[in-house]
Amino acid sequence: MSFDTLSAETAENTEAAVEETEELRFADLGIDGRVLAALADVGYEKPSPIQAATIPALLEGRDVVGLAQTGTGKTAAFAVPALSRLAELHDLNGPSRKTQALVLAPTRELALQVAEAFTSYAKHMEDFTVLPVYGGSAYGPQLSGLRRGAQIVVGTPGRVIDHISKGSLDLSELQYLVLDEADEMLRMGFADDVEQIFQQTPEGRQVALFSATMPSQIRRLSKQYLNNPAEITVKSKTTTGANTRQRYLQVMGPHKLDALTRVLEAEEFDGVIAFVRTKMATEELADKLKSRGFQAAAINGDIPQQQRERTVEALREGKIDILVATDVAARGLDVERISHVINYDIPHDTESYVHRIGRTGRAGRSGDAILFMTPRERYLLRAIEKATRQPVEQMHLPSAETINNLRMGKFAEKITETLASEDVSVFRDLIASYEVEHDVPAAEIAAALAVMAQGGRPLLVQDLPPAPEFQKRERSKDGFGSRGPSRPLTEGNATYRIAVGRRQRVMPGSIVGALANEGGLSSAQIGGIDIRSDHTLVELPADLSQDQLRSLSRTRIGGELIHLELDKGRAPRSEGGYKGRNDRGQGGFKKKFDGDRAPRGGEREARYAGHGDGARKPRAGKDSGHRDFNRKGKW
Known part of the structure; x- marks a missing residue:
């Protein structure tokens, strides 16, 4: 691979030039006028270092590998030149209904955020559609959107492959391919999916790959699929105010509203801004807070400027106490009485985090910033701490008492x-x-x-269930010499079996990523993961819908279909453990030797030539996965 690196000397020089040239603006970068107008609408005037270094290279048609911490303005760095190029193509060739730009993101949350950014930047482009596609949502609306035509598709790798396989996503006219947070995508087990997508794209497409780190897999992908890429490294210099106390609260999505209510009841606050990711979420959260007795209001990009100004003035005068906002709507907001910033939805962009918490702790005043985070989003917390070079202390939810x-x-x-x-x-x-x-x-x-x-509202509350910590699970050997679940099932859950295991080199992160993205599950719904030689047992809700089961059954991990099905094996050791040959515990399965037939294990049947000396081991993939015969025919 011949990297034309802008890291080391060149990237540092580029960054220095950006910092020294105070007058450098987006208008100086050769961006299409319609995209410039949209940038002005959202208040962007000067590019960040990653944008200043990346946009010109992409506008020249170069492939790019951008190395920067999570976020740091990367979305605009690849979205702005992509839209500029597509705007020019539309002027030359007329509107096209085919997909011309594809953005891959590791999570559906990031896919939605990127799609929203593209939509705002394409505001002044006619006949232009941005469509997010991701697991956990119905295929129908996505299929309809693809049939109508979407020039930009933003999606998670698994769902993108599904649409390619169905023939609903046509990449024959693709001009632009983006991998956002590529290292996180590979960490979650999407390496094979990403390579499969690369192989479906035309030769002449332009590629932009953004990553916080440069592991060997990223190097190999770049060498194999990118054409003489420019490597641009821009370090984040964002810092947070010394007067702002930063804390995070680990809480699952379904409990966020209750957690926010309790924080607001227990903390002494004046004015509060609660940040969420989407416009719809601003209205929903504000309404729910008002129903709980708080003085709250929402602002987002769809609210007229005059109404926005009235809302901000009401916050300034104390007529409302809580403002629920998106990043764009709160840009430039300066209200002296803001004592708390609540990151109700964790930002994927470290610069957004810095801008958010900069709304408090101004002019020598003290402020508090509280970040809500699920265990699955811990990597974003690490990125924030690394980028800001400041620790974020853990706080605990006020108790029910x-x-x-x-x-x-x-x-x-x-x-x-x-x-x-x-x-x-x-x-x-x-x-x-x-x-x-x-x-x-x-x-x-x-x-x-x-x-x-x-008025029907309960006066007293109960403690919320704690958010699970990501930790190494204790495993115990059972009577069969295999590894069994280490704890009983949570009420309402069941054990499911997927057809990939250690032989396929799967990792827990790739399983969580696939189940969450394709099945629409939250990390709170994914329990114990027991990876075995040729399959894995996963604890999931017992009442998965038929749509979820169908979607998950078609999911791939490492390129392999997982064939998710309910497991009928034994109960965990803590529910009774191994009870002898004639009792399989949960599921009521009993081993009976009848001639040369071995018992059914789960939903699969293993057949043997005999059970004396020299008995064959079961064929790979046909046994229950819980044990193996030895050469003496004994368990």
Whole structure:
């Protein structure tokens, strides 16, 4: 591979030039006017170092390998030149309904974020469609979108391969291929999928590969599939304010709203900005907070400027306390009373994180930044800490006891305030009359009135289930010499079997990535993973829908179909362990030797030539995977 490197001397010089040239603007980079207008609409004027170094190379038609920490403005670095090139092609050849740019992302969340960015940058381009495709969502809308025509497709590797296989995604006119967060994609086990997609693209397509690191797999991909790429390395220089305390809270997606409510109840705050990723999420979260008694409002790119200004002014004057916003909508926002920034959705871009928490802790004031994170998003936290060169301390969710004490204290305070400030004589007479007429103690009447005052909202809360930590699971040898699950099943879960294991060199990360992206599962729904020689046992919800089962059964890991199915094997050791040859525990399976037939294991049957000396081992893939015969025919 002949890298024309802009790292080392050249990249540093490029970065220095960007920093020294204060007047360098996007308009100086040769970008199409329609794309420039869209950049101006979202408030972008000056390119970041990665953008200043990358956009000219891509506009020249060069393949590029961009090395930068997660985010750092990479999305615009590849989206802006791609859209500029496609705009020019449309002017020359007329609109095309074929896919001309394909962006691969490791997760559906990142795919959605990239698709939203492309959509905003293509705002002034006519007859132009951006379509996200990813696992966990129905095929129907995606198929319809591809039939109608989408010039830009942003997707996860597994779902992109599915559409290529179905013939619904035609890459024959592809001009531009992007791999975003390539190292993370490979870490999640998508290496074979990515290579398969490369092989389906035309020879002359331009490639932009962005990665935080340069492992050997990335080098090999670049050498094999990129044409004399320019390697651009720009180090992030983003730092966060010293007056801002940074904390993270590990919480699963379904519990985020409850967690946010408890944080707001337990923390002393003035004004709050809660950042989410999508426009729709701003409205949804603001409505849910209002229903819980908070003064909240939403701003996003679809809200007219005049209304946005009124909302920000209401926050500034204290008429609302919580603003739910997207990154674009909050750009340039400066409200003195902001004491807390809540990253309700973790940003994929470290610069976005810095810009977000920069809304607090200004001009010598202290501020708090709290980041909500699932275990699966831990790599993004590491990227943030590395880019900002500052640790983010872990915080723990306020306990139910703490919240309940606070709520009961506030309820008592309201009673005291009402007695001191309101004329309650009418109600006092009403209660006295009710007490005599119905022979009910006044305390019971007051309790009933308190329930009425709550309006159906529970006063007390219960502790939320803790978010699982990613850790090495303890495994135990069972009576068969294989490795069994280390803990009983969580209530509502079942054990499923997938047809890849150690022989296929699968890793837990690749399994989690495939199940989450193609089955629409959250990491909270994926329990124990037990990788065996030729298959893997995974704990998943017992009530997976038929659509999820079909989607997961067609999923590939390392290029192999996983053939997901319910496992009928034994129970975990902690639920009874090995009980002898005639008891398989969970599933009720009993081993019975009948002539030369071996028992059924799970849903598969293993056949043997005999069970005395010299008995053959079962054929690969045909046994239950829980044990092997030895040469004496014994377990």
